[in-house]
C-alpha cells in the first residue's frame with residue numbers, strides 16, 4: 001500500500017477510539033461542554049442505553065452560527081489558544097476533539113442559539129470529508145447535541161457494547177459524578193422516556209446534603225462526617241463515611257480536583273492510608289471529596305479522558321490529603337455517633353438475644369476490676385463468623401468509647417504494639433503485659449458462644465427423615481424421663497415402639513455430629529449416673545472449635561484500637577486467663593523483673 005493521507009472521518013474515528021468508548025463517555029464529553037458553556041440546567045434523554053439516542057440540551061451561552069461547523073472540526077476549541085492557557089486550564093475540555101470524534105461514529109446533530117442572537121442554527125456532519133450541512137432551526141438560548149445510532153459505522157466498536165442496562169448504568173454513573181461536582185447546576189435524566197433524576201440546583205448546605213443523599217443514598221449521609229480543611233493554598237472539603245459504613249466495593253468514592261472527577265493513584269493512596277488504621281483489609285471507604293488548589297500547580301493533560309492528574313508537589317498534596325482525613329477520622333467521638341444512628345446496611349447482622357453480663361471474678365491472675373462494657377452488641381452469629389471482622393470492628397469502637405472515661409489505667413493496660421503478629425504488648429501500672437492475641441480472642445468468642453447457647457439461643461432443626469434407633473426397653477423409659485434435658489439441648493427424642501426411639505430434632509450445631517451415638521451414650525450415662533453432661537460437653541467442644549476458627553489468627557495486623565478493645569474484652573470475660581486449650585492467654589512482666597534483667601538498682 002502506498003502512503004496516503006487519511007480521510008478526515010477516518011482520522012476522527014481513530015481519535016474516537018481514545019475518548020469515545022461507549023455511550024457513557026459520549027455523555028461525559030457533551031455534558032462537560034455544557035458546563036464549560038456556563039449552563040445552569042442540563043437535560044439528558046437517553047434511549048436504549050444511549051446506543052439508539054443520546055440527547056443533551058443546555059441553557060449555556062450557545063454557539064454562534066459561524067462557529068457551529070468549526071465546533072465539529074477536529075482540534076477546534078474555544079477554550080485555549082496557546083501553551084500558557086494549557087498551563088492553567090480551568091475548563092473541563094480543551095482538546096477540541098470530542099465533538100469531531102463523536103460525530104465521526106454516529107449521526108450527530110448540533111443545534112444552538114447563541115446569546116444575543118435571534119436565530120438558532122443546526123449542523124450535521126456528513127460523509128468522509130466531514131463537511132457540514134447547516135440549516136435554521138428553533139431553539140432557546142443554549143445548545144442541544146443529539147447523537148443517534150452510536151457506532152453505526154464502526155461495527156467492531158459496537159460489538160464491545162454490553163447490554164442496554166449495563167450501558168445505561170454507566171451513563172447514570174457519569175451523571176452522578178458530574179451532578180456531585182456541580183451543585184449549582186440542575187440535572188434531569190430520563191431513560192426510554194422514564195424519569196430517573198430530577199436534581200434542582202442546590203445552594204444551601206441542606207440542599208447539597210439532599211442531593212448527595214439522593215445520589216449516594218441516605219445511609220451514606222447519615223454516617224458521613226463533613227470535613228473542611230484549608231492550608232497553604234490547599235483546600236479539602238466534603239463528606240467521608242465513618243469506617244463503620246465501609247463497602248465491599250470501591251463504588252462510593254468520588255474525588256474532585258478543581259471540580260474535575262479523577263481517579264488518581266496518589267490520591268487513592270493518601271485516602272487509603274488515612275483509613276488504614278480504622279478499616280479492615282478488603283473493605284473500602286466511602287467518600288465524596290473536593291480538593292482545590294492553584295490550577296497552575298496541577299497538570300490535567302496527562303490522560304485523554306483526563307481521569308489522572310499530576311501535581312507539581314505531589315508529596316505536599318499527599319501529606320495534606322492524608323493528614324486532613326486522618327484527623328477527621330480520629331476526631332470521631334461517641335457524641336458524634338449519636339447523630340448518625342443508622343447502621344451501615346452492609347454490616348447488619350441478624351439480631352440475637354444479648355448475653356447477660358454478670359460481674360466476674362478472676363482467680364488465678366492479678367486482681368482485676370470488672371467494668372460494664374460500653375456497648376455490647378455481640379450476637380451469637382457474629383461470634384461464629386470466620387475471622388469475626390465485624391465483631392472486632394465493634395470492639396474497636398468500644399475502645400474509643402472507653403477512652404472517653406477518666407484516664408485510669410485498666411488492669412491489662414493500654415496496648416503499645418504488636419509483636420511478630422502474635423503478641424500484643426501493653427503497659428499497665430505494674431509494667432509490661434504480654435498477650436497471645438489468638439488465644440485470648442478465642443477464649444472471648446468461646447465464652448460468648450457458650451453464654452448465648454446457655455440462654456436458650458439454641459437453634460434446633462427438625463430432621464427431614466427422623467432417625468430411628470434400636471434401644472433396650474429400659475432406655476426407652478430413660479429417654480422419656482429425660483425428655484426435658486433433651487428438649488433443653490435442642491433434641492426431640494420420642495419412643496416409637498417398645499424398643500425403638502425416634503430422633504426428630506437436633507441442635508443445628510450438631511448437624512455434622514454422630515447424633516445416634518451421642519444419644520446412645522447419653523442414655524448410658526443416665527442409666528449409670530442418673531444424669532448426663534455428655535451433650536453439653538459435646539456442644540462445648542464444637543463451640544470451642546468454632547470459636548477457634550472464628551478468632552483472629554496469628555499474623556494478622558491489629559490496630560492499636562483493636563488491641564485495646566481486645567484487652568478490655570478480656571477484662572470482662574470469664575476464664576480469660578486461659579485459652580480453650582488451657583494455655584495462658586497473657587502474662588505480666590513487672591517493672592521489678594525488667595529492672596533485674598538490666599541489673600538496675602543493685
Ligand code: ADP
Pocket residue numbers: 029033034037058060061062063071072076077078079092093094095096097098099100143
Ligand atoms: P473542547 O471541549 O475540548 O473544546 P469539543 O469538541 O468538546 O472540544 O467542543 C468543541 C467546541 O465546541 C468547544 O470548544 C466549544 O467552543 C463548542 N461547544 C461544544 N459544546 C458546546 C455547548 N454545549 N455550548 C457551547 N459551546 C459548545
Ligand code: MG
Pocket residue numbers: 029032033092093094096098099
Ligand atoms: Mg469538550
